[in-house]
Amino acid sequence: MAREKVLLPPFQALVDAHWRDVARLARALAGPVDGDDVAQRAWEKAFTAYPGLTSAKNLRSWLLTITAHCATDIHRARKPQRPLDDAPPIAVDGPEAADWPDPDLWQAVNALPERQRFAVTLKYVGDLDHHGVAAALDTTPAASRRLVSDALATLRTKLGVEDD
Template identity: 65%
Template sequence: MSLPPFQQLVDDHWRDVARLAHGLAGPVHGDDVAQQAWTQALAAYPRLTHARNLRSWLLTITHRCAMDHHRTRGRTTAHEDPASLAQAPVEPPPQAPDDVLWQRVRALPERQRQAVVLRFVGDLDHRAVAAALATSPGMSRRLVSDALATLRLELTDPEDPR
């Protein structure tokens, strides 16, 4: 058993971790969550017993950090609290087609939102999503498909049904 140098994990996966953190915690707190996830991962790294699927391991830690963040912040998301959006450090959240969609994603029931973000932003398979959410792959499938059905319904233009 040998673990690769930690720098290699950072170089290979920092973008995915940042994307997932942004998806789960929003543009204002995404960087903090990603930073916290990396600090925790570095501390725990030597205790890992195998080097299989390190990306999944990192994304699971990121997800946990984002959930801790939500718990301590009392679930204030940027669009509910415009003041927190004003503190955004560098870039405003991306405008254009994403914007409507992401508002809808934030409005989903919590479990569905977590599952859909892990599945599509984190690009995890259902087994990994289930592991992150402490549930079964079947339930993960169910959550994702319910979420997609809701989004599809909300985002389809009634004038132009496709």
């Protein structure tokens, strides 16, 4: 059975339409220091995978999922490995909350567990629905809702915001 050819827009049209979304999400997930690197890596991966796509449906969500995966890779690479007994400790710095508008909020977001932080950022910075968040995090929409809900509850508590 031959695979049907999918009509995709030129890759440059995709970049022109979505570069701001990718850059914004990359900075939100990886911070101002690594955000540009994450965005660049996401575009490289997207460019490589683009000719093999089997659907042109929801390319924005596809790009943001790639961006989230690249940010996850940065966070995993940043985690310190088990140090050697005689080696001095290595400091590993994350994004500085003070570099963002509303530093108290971003400091609280940075303190969230990784999956909650990614879920809430994909939802509110990436503007993905729960299906898109679920696809980016390799989970279900119900689990996505729960991650976002738990993250928001933690943020409300830490920031002293009361529910209306």
